[in-house]
Amino acid sequence: MGKKRKCKPPVIPQQDKRICGSICFCQMVVVFSSVSLIYLTVAVYIPSYKAFHSGYETTPAMCQTINTSLINNCSWASCSEWCLTKASGFCPQIHVTTRQNGTDLELRNCTRFTTIACPQVTTDKLKRYNCNNGTECATLSGVFNCSLGHCRNFSEIYQCHHRADGAVLDSDKDNTKLTGFFECKGSRCVKIKRHFSCDRYCPAINTNFSNVYITQDDSVHTVVCSTAWAFTESKGIEPRVEIDEKMIWEAKYGEVLMISCHHLKHNSSSIRGFDCVNGTIYNTTEIPRPSMNFTQFWRVRNKWRHLLDPTHRYVPPQATLTIFNHSRLFINLDGCVNTLRGECREFLQTNGRDGRNQTAQSRFPCFYNKNSSERVVARYNLNTTWRQFVIAATVPSVLFVVSFLTLCIIMQSVSVGDDTKMRCKYCLGNSDDPDSLTTPTDSGGGAANGAGVPSRRGDLTASHTYETDINLILHALNEQ
Template sequence: MGKKKEPPKPTGGLEQSGIEKRLCNCICLCQLMSIISGVALLYLSVIVVSPAKQTLDAQFVEPSVVCTTLRVEDGDCELPSCGEWCMSKGGTNCPIVYAKVRHKGTTVRFSQCSGMQSRFCSAQKFNETQSFVCSEKDKKDDKRGQCDRLNRIMDCRPTRMEKKLEGLRTNMTSLCRNITAIKECVGKNSSSSAVTPQGIMACSQYTCNDLKGIYECINGNCKKYEDPVCTDRCTSLKMGNVGIVTPNLFRWGTCEQAEVNGTVVWNDEDKPLSLYCSRMEENESGTELTGEDCLNGTLDNPDHFSDITNYTEILALLDENAEPLDVTHTALPSERSVLISNGTKVMINIQGCVNTLQKECTAWLDEKSRDGNDGMHPAVYPCYVTPESTSYVVTNYNRSKTVFQMVLATVVPSALLILSCCCLVLCGKTVGVNEFGLFFCKPCHKQEGDGGKQPAKQSAP
């Protein structure tokens, strides 16, 4: 059997060299780069460039001011406080946060303090506490009952349903109130609380309808306190000459002087001082305290101040601010003198949404939606106002970062698109396809009309 013959090479054709093969790969890469950069430029112009331009045009004022959450309402998702994906806005209701907006207070440094005590206190009243009716559905989740997610210390009492729930023999249910912020309870915590006669631990719309007493609950699993003893928080205070209210703790004791910007504004020879500060730090020995964002410095008669035993009396003293420490409200301003708005919508940014898809809004709402209805202090956080509108403020703003993101989202894909297109145009001028469909580099060969190699000259006979 003879040797297999190779097919003849095309007459007049060109064989591709290594340079031509690499040039072909380069063209494919440039085409891919031009497509990706073009799509990226279009996409980034919507989710980065346009919002960044709107943010810069709004001219938000730096430094930041202070927001204190007032309430959370369900509103239109066209412009929510925070949405997880900007392109999916609209449709259902979304939580919208409203806050009181004011300028920052001053920094106050207390020195030579002694006998300082601290305790969490709340001015909430029993009938103002969060209440849960175990037979009712959760307003935010129809698949759950109001008692499915009970947490912390609950005071549960029997109550009558307006309408008997199908599946229950009785029209009685349980009304549970969250008393964690206003009561301190001690007692025997039973090892296996019988939240129903059948001993079911997890509460639902059809269980926990006969609770009576004090319960400690974690995500709807409740344990009953046996023989509980509950006392009101912060009702037996023994004041010194200073009372400082912060969102987390109430501090009181005795100090010798207070300074603002290095200037002594109060000493122990003056009347007792009370004030509000957003944050408070103290040294290891507790003899020096530094309060940030302090307001409503109020002096009080020594006899009246020493008679104060209740936290609500301190709050009333601060709210009235009848005898301010600084009558000019410059060294230690009152809240009224720095108030910007008593109820403004709060958004995470100018669009009210994010595109990170990392549950950023879930964490944002967990922090900013604390409005104090559970007896805790409402959320206090920095925010930014714009002279263009008084109807909203934003919490996430950094001008230099915004400019950097806008430039980066514009320059990088644009440069890649221009570079890839220029390469394609240049390659289009330097390559060709011969009559046999074979790709070749024009400058690398002498051409004839059909794109083949020029035949060698024949010698004369």
């Protein structure tokens, strides 16, 4: 019995890497640019269209937070982490008042500049006592906020004014009933039923010789100055205008000036204040000497003698600049971001302070629509929006068009021969093209290798077929 004949695998010619690489690269660019155009429609094109037709003022106003709440499954949120899904879970809702910017001014010939800060405290950082764990709560002392036996000591950061007149519980025996505010001494805890207030423990404010008090967030700056000069003039609810410097205050014996500014720059002998409001004059007799705490300071602020400028043009009361008393705050026109980098939690921390427990309210630039008080936005820049729109529309579109046209050109200029090899029809000097091959000849025009070698290009294919047949016969004989 003869040996089984093996089938010779088909001969697959090696393709031109330049042609294959060009086709693969252009196909990849077409696919990626198409996907980019689809994604950018939601991420850039539609938001840009909304921004161009929103009607918001391009000059920012100033917003101040009046209420912040965190609820679940809300109908709207000031900021959501993903624009393709409805707000759920983490759902901050921030309400603000909107007003025009205050006065930019400069206090001159200033000395004895001091700063006293009373930053907002975070109750989540307080030590937690687990009253369900043996006798851990047997030595409690102070005002505690408890939830199912887990208590935090508010007395560490607050001085509370309360009256404990509720039920008496034993922290060791009735630990599961510890829910709410309690005044604890040892293991004996008395529930605080009525509403009460607490003051933060803050450093004392030095009041010796100071005739100017500037509040900025949770800080109070004290200084001795001789004059105040304004660089802008307020127009009520209309945007302010810039003016030549004008002196609006000069120090007098027995008077104290108090103002509130959004931002300060301190030089060697002057202080520059931006967006300053609520300029009021006080008698020095109303200021406790030689120091006062923040609670006293907040009480003194309600005892001003008269306004700095009764015409409300320089450092005016905030109420005269108010555009909207109540509006919803959104991080942008869509109320969401797509970066997934925790921007919403950062936005809540910086813009969500509503002044609880006598802390400073968040104050920040915002943008509004004159015809609607329903919402204001914190981010709105038409120049940036236009630049992003142009880049997002141009880059993927150009890549798509160029790659698509390149594929069309390759389709017209590349042919596939009978040997399944792709060749460029219009390329000069292509050594893979059978028609471009010639046989060397002698000077007389005869065959260089004898009469058996073809001398014409038209006979090359037949010669190649004949040699292939000979090789196949020899291979079959070897297998026999």
